[in-house]
Amino acid sequence: MDKVxxxxxxxxxxxxxxxxxxxxxxxxxxxxxxxxxxxxxxxASFVSPKWVPQMADSAVVMDQIERKPNVQYSxxxxxxxxxxxxxxxxxxxxAIFGSASEAFSQKNINCSIEESIARFKPVMEKAxxxxxxxxxxxxxxxxxxxxxEVAISEVVRVAELLHDMGCYEISLGDTIGVGxxxxxxxxxxxxxxxxxVNKLALHFHDTYGQALANIAMCLETGITTFDSSVAxxxxxxxxxxxxxxxxxxxxxxxLHGMGxxxxxxxxxxxxxxxxxxxxxxxxxxxxxxxTLLN
Ligand code: HMG
Ligand code: MG
Numbered sequence: 482m483d484k485v486x487x488x489x490x491x492x493x494x495x496x497x498x499x500x501x502x503x504x505x506x507x508x509x510x511x512x513x514x515x516x517x518x519x520x521x522x523x524x525a526s527f528v529s530p531k532w533v534p535q536m537a538d539s540a541v542v543m544d545q546i547e548r549k550p551n552v553q554y555s556x557x558x559x560x561x562x563x564x565x566x567x568x569x570x571x572x573x574x575x576a577i578f579g580s581a582s583e584a585f586s587q588k589n590i591n592c593s594i595e596e597s598i599a600r601f602k603p604v605m606e607k608a609x610x611x612x613x614x615x616x617x618x619x620x621x622x623x624x625x626x627x628x629x630e631v632a633i634s635e636v637v638r639v640a641e642l643l644h645d646m647g648c649y650e651i652s653l654g655d656t657i658g659v660g661x662x663x664x665x666x667x668x669x670x671x672x673x674x675x676x677x678v679n680k681l682a683l684h685f686h687d688t689y690g691q692a693l694a695n696i697a698m699c700l701e702t703g704i705t706t707f708d709s710s711v712a713x714x715x716x717x718x719x720x721x722x723x724x725x726x727x728x729x730x731x732x733x734x735x736l737h738g739m740g741x742x743x744x745x746x747x748x749x750x751x752x753x754x755x756x757x758x759x760x761x762x763x764x765x766x767x768x769x770x771x772t773l774l775n
Pocket of ligand 1: 533
């Protein structure tokens, strides 16, 4: 059976936009994700605590988790200060995050796209010195909460810049979940003209309920890496109205049903998602989990 790679972002993209939970709840979630077979976990975000207070305990989370040797624990690092904190916390990989939309770049990281690329360069260099793989995100690949339509040429340009800087993988983010299947596939195909499909990931928020359909369509390009969030946690603090990422349980159910292998035990994943939802006092955002746990 063919294998796909799930990059679980619930503990970061999810929890950054939920009301704060205890450090212990985060640590337990990360343990349970790893126990359910998730091998790539975005566990922390070394951003300004003034901007995203929910992630302020990232160093403590990294310190308290018991690591499994076959799991990659990664963190967002917008600048050198973030990278230094991530190195001190002994993360396995880091991620820089840019945008295909100028307005979103300003709102999210307080600088233009060009300034962000300049800011990422020393981050890349230092990460390389420390042997840390760097992932690159491009936000707003299918639309922007401030600018509306985003030109595919801008998505390609920013993805190419991040790739050429040395990011080992570029994750294409539909930050506000507005994409639909034909548009998603056209965007991905355009990017694959510059960056090989095996270095790309799809990161679809599910605001309009399109993420699964978009992924199903994009599978035709040969893409095999998908970001998702257990229980559909989260959203984006700088993208008003954006709901959480596609729920990992829903994605895993679809992929398994299509004969693709994820290595994830869906039942224990659903339990992990349900536990964190209870801690948050929130409804579970995964239809599959709601059904499995019924
Ligand atoms: P800034 O205010 O322009 O930065 O913010 P600055 O360098 O002028 O520093 C201002 C203050 O922040 C200083 O503190 C710094 O020390 C501190 P003060 O002197 O005022 O006390 N600071 C930091 N503290 C901790 N860690 C750091 C750090 N850097 C500066 N790394 C900055 C620029 C990038 C820091 C800020 O805009 C920021 O933190 N933005 C992060 C926003 C964010 O986390 N957004 C969500 C993640 S992205 C996302 O969700 C999209 C994604 O999922 C893909 C998709 O869906 O599209 C990835
Ligand atoms: Mg996101």
